[in-house]
Amino acid sequence: MTSSEHPFGIDFGGTGIKGAPVDLETGDFAAERVRVRTPKPSTPTQVAAVFADLLAKFPASGAPVGVTVPGVVRHGVVHSAANIDRAWIGTDADALFTEATGRDVHVVNDADAAGLAEVAYGAARGRGGLVIVTTLGTGIGSALVHDGVLVPNAELGHLEIDGHDAESRAANSAREAENLTMKQWAERLTRYYRTLEKLFSPDLIVVGGGISKRSDEFLPLLELDTEIVPATLRNKAGVVGAALYATTTA
Template sequence: MNTAFGIDFGGTGIKGAPVDLAVGDFAAERVRIRTPEPSTPAAVAQIFVELLERFPDRDGPVGVTVPGVVRHGVVHSAANIDPAWIGTDADAVFTEATGRDVHVVNDADAAGLAEVRYGAAAGRRGLVILTTLGTGIGTALLYDGVLVPNSELGHLEIDGHDAESRAANSARTREELSWEQWAQRLTRYYRTLERLFSPDLFVVGGGVSKEAASFLPLLDLSTEIIPATLRNRAGVVGAALYAAESADRAVR
């Protein structure tokens, strides 16, 4: 399968585009629509219908990122979206609404898939841990390119605190930390991941990855750590890839 459609659904915006899976990039210009309020599954499904109608010549499976834990298409948590999502079989809701084969995936997991297949970690073997440093800390675990979903390692308890409450980029801005001060917290966080998982590579995503030169060299780690390269394309690309691979498994 050479193409699929990716939708990156977040608390403020819904972005979608067809994706050329041979190269891991948009096959047409991305469209962005504001997330409806309230962002219930039914309201979001209607936005997806409108979004897909803008690409009438694009068929194939559809992948959707959700900022929450997703198990077998069912959403089990809701970060920055309507609590009505919890317990919703999003795969079923969106498949029925759009008439397309829809597969839902956690947003950090989608970014991890994209970076391992097409981005900073392409061709890397072993255990790769992607972290997105933003409002919270999203994580994705991938071993030899295979996703282990819903890792949620931003919620590890470190020094008596939820890790993301002290090490996310939002903590840096909220507390007006210098890069050096934030790097100390990040070093503590990533060393904890090293001790628990012994990864081969860390990949750092999120908007602050654009500033990687300001803080990555300050980290004192044993593991190689590099910035993500797909940035704001990772969600759409990873969602499309996840949908294509899920559809392929379903027909085997």
């Protein structure tokens, strides 16, 4: 199969847009990834034009395209806008991107895409039951995947714990802003993940985000009943998961 026949994944974030065709047999890029800056302002029409230009760099294909969005997505419509222009709220992104690119485009929440990728190809591959994938960054992204099936838009970073929005205390940005030691941060993470245990009784928790590269410094400090492991796909997860989602949704 040539790269033009593979589904295409686009990871759309507040500062950058990354895209590549994805080989779903291996869960890896089928050609070199392209990265461009997110336009300012990052309105739907501006971003759609960037997507059209990005896809034009690759041979035309009938394969579907998946796009991550940092917001809640229901049936292709964006319902929140984190780190992107508020004009996204209420936008039928599936329809907009399909028209702009001439490709069959399907949009998915960014954390959900990462979760799908980790379950299919990464740290949770081959694991049944309920897997919770969390990304610790500016906020806390989350994905619930049960026996390989995504439960979309699980905004578990916004659980109220001890009177606080969970991510305001336990995200990596909170660790940096408050200059917490790993031990201090681990105490907050333990409180957060224990709450997830109590609510969902997961079989596995996967921790992603850039800080997962330092997982050996904080994961051993967590006191949990559930197995918790670092993500393995890291910055590939969004692109890979988007392509996978587009294929299963098309």
